[in-house]
Structure formats: structure tokens, C-alpha cells
Amino acid sequence: MAITLKDVALRAGVSRSAVSRTFTEGASVSEKTRKKVQKAAAELGYRPNALASSLTTGRTKLIGLVSDNFHNPIFLEVFDLFTKGLQERGLRPLLVNLSQQKDRDQALHLLRQYSVDGVIVASSTLPPSFAKSFRDAGVPVVNSFGRHTTSPDVHVVGIDNVECGRMAARTLIERGYRELAFMGGPEAATSTQDRLAGFREIIRETPGVSQTHSFAESYSFDAGRDEMKRLLAGTPAQAFFCGDDVLSIGALSAVRSSGLRVPEDVALIGLNDMEMAGWDNIALTTIHQPIQQIISSSIELVVAMLDDPDRYPEARLFPCHVVERATLQPAASL
Amino acid sequence: MAITLKDVALRAGVSRSAVSRTFTEGASVSEKTRKKVQKAAAELGYRPNALASSLTTGRTKLIGLVSDNFHNPIFLEVFDLFTKGLQERGLRPLLVNLSQQKDRDQALHLLRQYSVDGVIVASSTLPPSFAKSFRDAGVPVVNSFGRHTTSPDVHVVGIDNVECGRMAARTLIERGYRELAFMGGPEAATSTQDRLAGFREIIRETPGVSQTHSFAESYSFDAGRDEMKRLLAGTPAQAFFCGDDVLSIGALSAVRSSGLRVPEDVALIGLNDMEMAGWDNIALTTIHQPIQQIISSSIELVVAMLDDPDRYPEARLFPCHVVERATLQPAASL
DNA sequence: GCCCAGCGTGCAACCGGTTGCACAAAATTG
């Protein structure tokens, strides 16, 4: 059995309270007993049981990290940054993989049973209502990469997807492309809808530019490749805005293996600027999403909510920008 | 405040014990009271506090999932499979990112403070002594993707890296290559050492075949590309066995952008068979590592250890096989 | 109608900590 308070108290010749206090920040203990206790604790290898103390303090330092996309490599970067950032602040991520619908219904109960101090929903595909259910249950929640609305129910940190859609359209139009297409991620995802909306908005107000759109089944390589294959069987547009980098890379692969050239025959712009987009053999022109900022801001926000759970919900949006690589014709070629 | 046992007991008109027993498998409660309790619990939205019960039962259903590689996309697949598999068994993964040395020293304490029921160390680069420290502290541990030794201190699930090295060498030799090279991951990683050992063993016993080797700094795209660039500045070998797929893909990128052709000028074989290796624009010939089997076996093992923490340590090794794609000359061309 | 087995229940102690409160010891003040 593990070493407990009592063991240390006994060895140090003090009460259990004294031991507890030596291990609590700001509690009143004399230097003398603190030393005694620390000595005894060190000899026994004592560590306070975080779970037991959570019972009285009401704090577990556990943060639920919920995601539903374990097939998009950008999420490895996301997990890396989240886990590092949380760890630095003494918080522990309890990971929840929502691969199935039924997991989704369970997630709230599960995280409540473990009394997590807060939850980060890292997904651009889960509906806002999902994040809201945590808030309704009184669990501090931040929806990272979520939808920005004018009257948010929960804290949202991410980008303005509508604006990204506009940016993509403007960029393609500037380069001289006139037959544009949007190849989105899952149709139901808010990120897909918003990106499409912004994209179409610009095209509608630009004479002489046409637009089509379609959707891939998920944010994954295979879905992107399959969807592009399907499009190539007909008459594809000149230039595509793909809902996401991994989708773009799948599409890129389909275009190249069909014998067409990128960007000469088909041009592509992605969104995210994941590590891989910069790889020499991919060289995807894409819209950079500042995931570092999004994640550190999300963490700051969830930390702030630990002290003030009823903090008024806010949306934090970070600007994106185009990263020029090799899948669009240079502007000069106009 | 959340609903507790007491609230439910009060409402159902029974003792707290009765409520507790209704929610414990196999406890003795009459059908009548169980119904009453369930009704009251449903009305109040009661969920037992998993952490509180862990105090007496000694079980948290928390499993530490420790890794140090958040830059190799294969680990996204690994996390996906682990989280799904653990969730299916009612276990929750507490994720630990060992990006820094100091995290490593803390990890054991941290996971003990949270009384995890077991730990999975998912890494081929952490030293065996790391996993052993958990065992020494009485925490059930499985080292997935770890080194297989003849006298293991802890449970190891993975592949025989030495045999993979042999397999790579045999494959390259069969294809007619004579100037072989090993481009490993971090030199200190046991997986690197073992793969090299097997590789050299076969070459030593095959007359007329030469061998060189070098190491990339980490298992990552950039490290692979940089190392291959360095090699291309000199006189590169005909055929490379790269320590890992992501390394191979980096190397592939360096070869192609230097103007050389794959496999005509430089041939490559990787290891892992990650999703990306099969992408059309990569098409890496590689040795398949059965990660699904490794992970589900790791989970089974950690589950088995919950009941029998002193289970005698075993090594579970799964066979690998070559997956033919486009980075080696076909055997027929001999 | 009596005896005993067995089931179901509640009491109370316990898991490993925290914390309000009362009180003793030490430090400060005049």
C-alpha cells in the first residue's frame, strides 16, 4: 500500500493536519515542523493523493480534452500543444475520443464522474450544442476551433471561417482564376458551412467568376482523394479551395496520379498550414491557421474559468494569412 | 453542487448504503429498493463520483498513457487506437507528453498522485529503465513498442526490431542492391540500435555487400530530410533502410528535390506502414508493423494486470512483413 | 407452531486527505 498522511505524521511526530498543511500552499506551519515533516516525507517517499484531496477542495486539476478527429495529422500537433500547455500549468489532460455517436452522449457523464475542472472541446466538426451541454451542466468549457457566432453560448477560440472563405476566394480571383470550386469537409460541420459561405459571398459579388462546390466525407486524406477523383471524372474547375490541408493533400494526390499538373491544370489552396503542407514533396499553398495561438489562448481561458466559472462567454478569433507555396500560379502570371 | 449519495438516499427513503449497493455490480439489494433508488437517481440526475469511490476500492480506472513522440504522424493512429480500446473497456487515458527530460522525472510521481491503475508507455525511444521505474513503484506497466530483451523486467509488446533489420537487409539484397545503408532514428533509441544490429548481421554474412550507417536526430520528417541531404552531398548508397516511415518520407523528399529518381537512383525501404506511406504521392515500400495488434494486446495485458499486478513479465512480439509499393526496384529486375 | 438459514438493510468505520475552531505557546506591547 502507498504511504499516506498518517504514516508521515507518525514518523514526524506531528498531527495529520500538520502534514497536510506542509503540503498546502499558504497554510500556517512553523518552519520547524515543516522541516520535520519534509524529512519524514522524503524518507518514506510520500506524495499526497491528488484524488483524495480533490474530495474536499473540489479541484482535481483534471481537464477533459475531447476530440473527434484522430485521422487528421494536424491533430497530433494540436494534442502536442494542448498536453504541453496544460502540463506546464499543472493540469492533466483526460483524453476522450469521440469516434462514435454513442461516445458523444456518454462524454458528459463520464467527465462529470471524474469531476474534471474543465473541458476543452477541440473540434471544428462537433455541433455547438455539444459544448453547450457541458456549460449547462456547470462544467467550464472552451470550444477550440469551434464556430464563431454573434451570441456565443460558450467560449469559442478559433478563426473566422467565413473570412477564411473570403480570403480563399479573393486569392484565387487575384491569381486570375475564374472557374472556382469549393471542396469542403463534412457538410454538417460548421467550419465547412462557414468557409463555403464566405467563399460564395466574394464570388457572388465578382462578375465573371463561377462557383461550384461539393463535400468530402471527413477531414481525411482518403476522403479528399476520393472526392477529387470523382470530380476529375467530370470537368473539374480551374482552382479549388479545399476545406482543409489533409483534404487538399488527398486531392493533390488524385490530381497528380490522374496525369494532370498542379498548378498548371488544376490549382489548389488549402487551410491550416499543417507541418506536412511545407514538406518539399507536397508544397501546398494554404491559409495559415494560428493553432499555437488558438491553443494557448484556449488554455488561458480554461484556466481563467477555474477561478470564475460563470465568466461571460466570449469569442476569441485569430487572423489567418495565405502561405505561398507551389499549388497556385504566381500572381505575376496574370 | 453536484448530487451525492445522500441526496438520492434521502429522496428514495433508504440508507446511503442501499444507494451505493444499487450502483455496485454484484452487491446484495432487493429488486424493490433497487427500483426505488434508480427512480430517485434518475430524477435527480445522480452519477456516482468515480474519484470518491476510488478511495475505498483502490481502483480509479485511470490509465496513464505516456509518450514522447508527438511529431510522428503514426502516433495519431496510436492514440486513436489506444483511446478507443481503453474507452471500450471503461478505462480512461490520462495523457502524458514527455517532451522534456524534466517531464520524464516527474511522470512517475504525477501518475502515482492520480493513482492510475496502470500505465502504458508507448515509445520506442524511451529507455527500458523508464518503464521499469513504474514497476518498481508497484504500478502495473506495459511498454508498447519497447525493446524485447531475453530477460524483460516489464511487459513489452511490440516487434522484434532485430528481425526487422534482418528483413530489410534480406529484401534489399534480394532486389540486387549491393551498396546498402541504414539511416536510423535517434542513435540512443533501442529500436534504432536493434534494427541496425539485425541489418548488419545479414550483411556481414553476405559476401559482396557493403554497409554504412548514420542517424537522424529524431523520428520526424525534417530529421529524415536533413540527414538525407547531408548524405546526398557525398556519395550516397544505392539503397537505404530508413529507421521509420516518417524518416523515409523526409528522405524521399530530399532525394526527389535533389533531382535524383526513386527507386532508379536511390532506393528506400521504411518501417511502420503508416497510413501516409500508402498515399499515392508517397507510395513507400515499407515493413508493416502491426500496430493494431500491438495496441490491443497492450490493452489486454494492462487489463490483465489490474487483477494480477505481479503477473510475470512477458514479451509479446508480432511478426512484420514487407509491403511492396514504389520505392524499391521489383525483384524481377535482378 | 418452532427452529434455523439466508437475504436484505442500516449503522458505523474507513479510504486519504482538508479545514474551522479552540486552545496553548510564543511574541509583542506598555
Added chain:
DNA sequence: CAATTTTGTGCAACCGGTTGCACGCTGGGC
């Protein structure tokens, strides 16, 4: 040096559950 404040400590109750034990009740066998 007495009076007063400050500081430190231990007691005991509590957090939200679990569980050994004793006891009451029911039902079956004779």
C-alpha cells in the same frame, strides 16, 4: 512583568463514496 496579540497546533467533522458486521425479517422444513 502582566496584558494582549500573534502564531502554530491538534481535534474532530467533513468530502462522497464502500463495506464488515449485526440484526431483523421472511420462508421452508419438520
